[in-house]
Amino acid sequence: DARVTQTPRDKVTEMGQEVTMRCQPILGHNTVFWYRQTMKQGLELLAYFRNRAPLDDSGMPKDRFSAEMPDATLATLKIQPSEPRDSAVYFCASGLSRASSYNEQFFGPGTRLTVL
Amino acid sequence: GENVEQHPSTLSVQEGDSAVIKCTYSDSASNYFPWYKQELGKGPQLIIDIRSNVGEKKDQRIAVTLNKTAKHFSLHITETQPEDSAVYFCAAASEPGTYKYIFGTGTRLKVLA
Numbered sequence: 001d002a003r004v005t006q007t008p009r010d011k012v013t014e015m016g017q018e019v020t021m022r023c024q025p026i027l028g029h030n031t032v033f034w035y036r037q038t039m040k041q042g043l044e045l046l047a048y049f050r051n052r053a054p055l056d057d058s059g060m061p062k063d064r065f066s067a068e069m070p071d072a073t074l075a076t077l078k079i080q081p082s083e084p085r086d087s088a089v090y091f092c093a094s095g096l097s098r099a100s101s102y103n104e105q106f107f108g109p110g111t112r113l114t115v116l
Numbered sequence: 117g118e119n120v121e122q123h124p125s126t127l128s129v130q131e132g133d134s135a136v137i138k139c140t141y142s143d144s145a146s147n148y149f150p151w152y153k154q155e156l157g158k159g160p161q162l163i164i165d166i167r168s169n170v171g172e173k174k175d176q177r178i179a180v181t182l183n184k185t186a187k188h189f190s191l192h193i194t195e196t197q198p199e200d201s202a203v204y205f206c207a208a209a210s211e212p213g214t215y216k217y218i219f220g221t222g223t224r225l226k227v228l229a
Contacts, residue, residue, distance in 0.1 A: 004159070042221040043160070043205060056216065091159050102148040102167070102209060105217070107159030 002026045004108035006092050012114045018080040021111045023092030024073055031097040032075045033105060034060075034067055037089045046090075049075065050097055082115045089113070118143040120208050122220030129196050130228050137223045139206035140188040146208040149189045150217065151180060154203045163204075164191070196227045 005024045013019055025032050034046040047057035052069040060067065064086075066078045079086055089112050093105040119142040129135045139149075147168035152160035166173045166180045166189065173180050177196075182189040193200055203224050207217040 043219040045216065045218075048216065093159070102150075102165070104150070104162045104165075107152075107161065109157070109159050 006108040010112045016081040019082045021077045023075040025094030029094035031095045033093040035091040084115045087115050118218040120220045126224045128226045135193045137191045141208040145210040148209040152205045201227045
């Protein structure tokens with residue numbers, strides 16, 4: 001049963017600390033998305049990658065957030081320094097992108113981040 | 117850019133009744149509309165989708181309708197059951213191959229036994 005995995009599932013940290021969230025996409029998927037979910041904003045797209053190349057990170061605060069895919073099996077989202085307003089649930093999703101078609105995005109279970 | 121509005125934000129129905137969730141979108145180029153269900157503590161999961169060349173699609177107790185002229189689409193759940201209780205998100209996309217989705221703000225559905 002292939003699924004997206006995310007670690008850690010919960011993270012509590014203090015303001016100013018660095019936070020790294022990890023995602024393992026489903027094997028064979030070529031597209032990875034990072035979303036942030038808050039009660040106020042709903043699901044916001046932060047960044048997405050296709051074939052490990054960043055295609056769009058316009059939704060991400062550039063001064064403190066960074067997203068990378070060191071290899072096809074790992075995507076990371078870093079926040080440095082973290083702030084209380086970053087508290088949210090962060091989801092990773094993966095999918096198989098084909099030109100001129102739409103395909104399902106498979107979401108991981110999320111990382112619940114609390115910044116004190 | 118695309119904007120997707122979703123209503124209502126919360127919905128309570130009696131078990132066995134129907135539930136309807138509505139979304140409107142702003143970009144007339146949008147041509148793909150998925151619906152995701154998010155259960156407590158889990159990530160969203162696709163339950164049904166519709167493409168712009170189709171007006172209605174049905175899968176057992178769930179159905180989606182699309183009105184391209186009015187730029188709105190709806191999710192219909194019939195014979196609701198307690199396990200239908202969840203948050204439902206609509207989304208719209210206009211870039212095939214990238215499938216960058218714009219999500220609605222979600223509807224929390226409670227099915228009362």
